[in-house]
Amino acid sequence: MYQIFVNDKPIILTTKDKKPKGAKSYKLKTVLINRVIKKLNKTDLNAVYLTHKNESKLLDKFLKKLPNIIAGGGKVYNQHGEILFIFRNDRWDLPKGKAERKESIEETAIREVEEETGVKNLKITKPLDTTYHILKRNNRYKIKITHWFEMTTDYDGKLKPQTKEGITKVKWLNKKKMKKALKNSYANIKTLI
Secondary structure, eight states, rough: OOEEETTTTEEESSSOOOOTEEEHHHHHHTHHHHHHHHHHHHOOOOEEEEEEEOOGHHHHHHHHTTTTTEEEEEEEEEESSSSEEETTTTTOOOOOOOOOOTHHHHHHHHHHHHHOOOOOOOOOEEEEEEEEEEEEEETEEEEEEEEEEEEEOOOOSSSOOOOOGTTEEEEOOOOHHHHHHTTOOHHHHHHHH
16 A cells, blocks of 8 residues: 555555545546546545555556656754754655756755755665655646655754755754644655654
Protein backbone atom coordinates (compact mmCIF):
# COMPACT_ATOMS: atom_id res chain seq x y z
CA MET A 1 0.00 0.00 0.00
CA TYR A 2 1.19 3.51 -0.86
CA GLN A 3 -0.15 6.95 0.01
CA ILE A 4 0.13 9.93 -2.32
CA PHE A 5 -1.11 13.15 -0.77
CA VAL A 6 -3.21 15.81 -2.45
CA ASN A 7 -2.85 18.55 0.15
CA ASP A 8 -3.59 16.48 3.26
CA LYS A 9 -5.94 13.95 1.66
CA PRO A 10 -4.49 10.62 0.55
CA ILE A 11 -4.77 8.69 -2.66
CA ILE A 12 -4.20 5.14 -1.47
CA LEU A 13 -2.79 2.55 -3.87
CA THR A 14 -3.92 -0.93 -2.93
CA THR A 15 -4.74 -4.40 -4.26
CA LYS A 16 -7.87 -4.64 -2.12
CA ASP A 17 -11.12 -3.27 -3.49
CA LYS A 18 -12.05 -0.95 -0.61
CA LYS A 19 -14.60 1.77 -0.26
CA PRO A 20 -14.70 3.02 3.33
CA LYS A 21 -17.17 5.68 4.34
CA GLY A 22 -16.13 9.10 3.02
CA ALA A 23 -13.93 7.59 0.31
CA LYS A 24 -14.21 6.50 -3.31
CA SER A 25 -12.56 3.60 -5.09
CA TYR A 26 -11.44 3.40 -8.73
CA LYS A 27 -9.47 1.01 -10.91
CA LEU A 28 -5.92 2.36 -11.30
CA LYS A 29 -5.75 1.24 -14.92
CA THR A 30 -8.68 3.38 -16.11
CA VAL A 31 -8.84 6.25 -13.62
CA LEU A 32 -8.61 9.83 -14.84
CA ILE A 33 -6.19 11.22 -12.29
CA ASN A 34 -7.02 14.90 -12.87
CA ARG A 35 -10.65 14.20 -11.96
CA VAL A 36 -9.60 12.39 -8.79
CA ILE A 37 -7.41 15.34 -7.75
CA LYS A 38 -10.25 17.80 -8.37
CA LYS A 39 -12.68 15.65 -6.35
CA LEU A 40 -10.26 15.53 -3.42
CA ASN A 41 -9.73 19.29 -3.60
CA LYS A 42 -13.34 20.37 -4.08
CA THR A 43 -15.47 17.84 -2.19
CA ASP A 44 -15.66 16.45 1.32
CA LEU A 45 -14.09 13.13 0.28
CA ASN A 46 -11.56 11.94 2.88
CA ALA A 47 -9.58 9.66 0.55
CA VAL A 48 -9.51 7.91 -2.79
CA TYR A 49 -8.50 4.28 -3.24
CA LEU A 50 -6.93 3.23 -6.53
CA THR A 51 -6.83 -0.52 -7.01
CA HIS A 52 -4.74 -2.83 -9.15
CA LYS A 53 -4.41 -6.60 -8.92
CA ASN A 54 -0.60 -6.67 -9.00
CA GLU A 55 0.97 -5.16 -5.88
CA SER A 56 4.45 -4.92 -7.42
CA LYS A 57 3.11 -2.69 -10.22
CA LEU A 58 0.94 -0.35 -8.13
CA LEU A 59 3.42 2.48 -7.72
CA ASP A 60 4.97 2.28 -11.19
CA LYS A 61 1.57 2.40 -12.89
CA PHE A 62 0.52 5.37 -10.78
CA LEU A 63 3.75 7.33 -11.34
CA LYS A 64 3.23 7.09 -15.11
CA LYS A 65 -0.03 9.05 -14.82
CA LEU A 66 1.70 12.41 -14.18
CA PRO A 67 5.15 13.98 -14.63
CA ASN A 68 7.49 13.27 -11.71
CA ILE A 69 9.71 15.66 -9.75
CA ILE A 70 12.52 13.95 -7.83
CA ALA A 71 13.54 15.62 -4.56
CA GLY A 72 15.65 14.95 -1.50
CA GLY A 73 15.27 16.18 2.05
CA GLY A 74 16.39 15.77 5.61
CA LYS A 75 15.10 15.13 9.09
CA VAL A 76 18.07 16.71 10.84
CA TYR A 77 18.97 16.23 14.51
CA ASN A 78 21.35 18.50 16.42
CA GLN A 79 23.46 17.49 19.43
CA HIS A 80 20.49 18.27 21.76
CA GLY A 81 18.12 15.86 19.97
CA GLU A 82 16.11 18.71 18.42
CA ILE A 83 14.83 18.49 14.83
CA LEU A 84 15.37 21.19 12.20
CA PHE A 85 12.15 22.69 10.78
CA ILE A 86 11.42 25.39 8.21
CA PHE A 87 8.33 27.60 8.01
CA ARG A 88 7.07 28.13 4.45
CA ASN A 89 3.62 28.92 3.05
CA ASP A 90 2.29 29.38 6.60
CA ARG A 91 3.15 25.80 7.58
CA TRP A 92 5.96 23.94 9.31
CA ASP A 93 7.90 21.64 7.02
CA LEU A 94 11.22 19.81 6.76
CA PRO A 95 13.88 21.12 4.36
CA LYS A 96 13.81 19.49 0.94
CA GLY A 97 14.18 20.31 -2.73
CA LYS A 98 14.49 19.25 -6.32
CA ALA A 99 17.40 17.15 -7.54
CA GLU A 100 19.84 18.67 -9.98
CA ARG A 101 21.47 16.89 -12.93
CA LYS A 102 24.24 14.41 -12.18
CA GLU A 103 23.62 14.69 -8.44
CA SER A 104 22.95 11.66 -6.24
CA ILE A 105 19.79 11.84 -4.16
CA GLU A 106 21.96 11.96 -1.00
CA GLU A 107 23.85 14.96 -2.41
CA THR A 108 20.52 16.61 -3.23
CA ALA A 109 19.24 16.13 0.32
CA ILE A 110 22.38 17.59 1.92
CA ARG A 111 22.58 20.52 -0.54
CA GLU A 112 18.90 21.41 -0.07
CA VAL A 113 19.09 21.33 3.74
CA GLU A 114 22.19 23.58 3.63
CA GLU A 115 20.62 26.02 1.13
CA GLU A 116 17.25 26.27 2.88
CA THR A 117 18.56 26.57 6.46
CA GLY A 118 22.24 27.55 6.51
CA VAL A 119 23.09 24.41 8.54
CA LYS A 120 26.48 22.83 7.73
CA ASN A 121 28.39 19.67 8.72
CA LEU A 122 25.49 17.38 7.79
CA LYS A 123 25.95 13.62 7.96
CA ILE A 124 23.39 11.12 6.70
CA THR A 125 22.76 8.41 9.29
CA LYS A 126 20.07 6.42 7.46
CA PRO A 127 17.45 6.62 4.71
CA LEU A 128 13.85 7.24 5.74
CA ASP A 129 10.60 6.57 3.91
CA THR A 130 9.98 8.17 0.53
CA THR A 131 6.93 10.44 0.41
CA TYR A 132 4.70 11.31 -2.52
CA HIS A 133 2.49 14.31 -3.02
CA ILE A 134 0.74 15.98 -5.90
CA LEU A 135 1.29 19.65 -6.60
CA LYS A 136 0.38 22.04 -9.38
CA ARG A 137 3.13 23.85 -11.30
CA ASN A 138 2.57 25.91 -14.46
CA ASN A 139 -1.07 24.79 -14.53
CA ARG A 140 -0.12 21.08 -14.57
CA TYR A 141 -0.33 18.50 -11.86
CA LYS A 142 2.91 16.71 -10.99
CA ILE A 143 3.97 14.06 -8.48
CA LYS A 144 6.78 15.10 -6.15
CA ILE A 145 8.75 12.07 -5.00
CA THR A 146 10.83 13.04 -1.98
CA HIS A 147 13.60 10.75 -0.74
CA TRP A 148 14.17 11.52 2.93
CA PHE A 149 17.24 10.94 5.04
CA GLU A 150 17.87 11.13 8.75
CA MET A 151 20.85 13.41 9.34
CA THR A 152 22.92 14.71 12.24
CA THR A 153 24.99 17.83 12.64
CA ASP A 154 27.17 19.51 15.25
CA TYR A 155 26.46 22.93 13.68
CA ASP A 156 25.51 25.55 16.25
CA GLY A 157 25.80 28.67 14.11
CA LYS A 158 23.15 31.06 12.87
CA LEU A 159 20.15 29.62 11.03
CA LYS A 160 19.45 31.38 7.70
CA PRO A 161 16.06 30.89 6.02
CA GLN A 162 16.26 30.84 2.21
CA THR A 163 13.80 33.69 1.68
CA LYS A 164 13.85 33.46 -2.12
CA GLU A 165 12.25 30.01 -1.64
CA GLY A 166 9.54 31.50 0.57
CA ILE A 167 11.06 30.26 3.83
CA THR A 168 10.44 32.78 6.61
CA LYS A 169 11.77 30.85 9.65
CA VAL A 170 14.22 28.07 10.46
CA LYS A 171 14.13 26.58 13.97
CA TRP A 172 15.40 23.69 16.01
CA LEU A 173 12.34 22.20 17.74
CA ASN A 174 12.34 20.01 20.84
CA LYS A 175 9.61 17.38 21.34
CA LYS A 176 7.16 19.79 22.96
CA LYS A 177 7.54 22.52 20.30
CA MET A 178 7.54 19.92 17.53
CA LYS A 179 4.22 18.51 18.72
CA LYS A 180 2.70 21.98 18.46
CA ALA A 181 4.30 22.64 15.03
CA LEU A 182 2.98 19.37 13.62
CA LYS A 183 -0.57 20.63 14.17
CA ASN A 184 0.26 23.13 11.41
CA SER A 185 2.22 20.88 9.07
CA TYR A 186 1.60 18.45 6.21
CA ALA A 187 0.32 14.87 6.44
CA ASN A 188 3.42 13.47 4.70
CA ILE A 189 5.71 15.26 7.20
CA LYS A 190 3.71 13.84 10.10
CA THR A 191 4.35 10.32 8.73
CA LEU A 192 8.13 10.97 8.92
CA ILE A 193 8.04 12.25 12.50
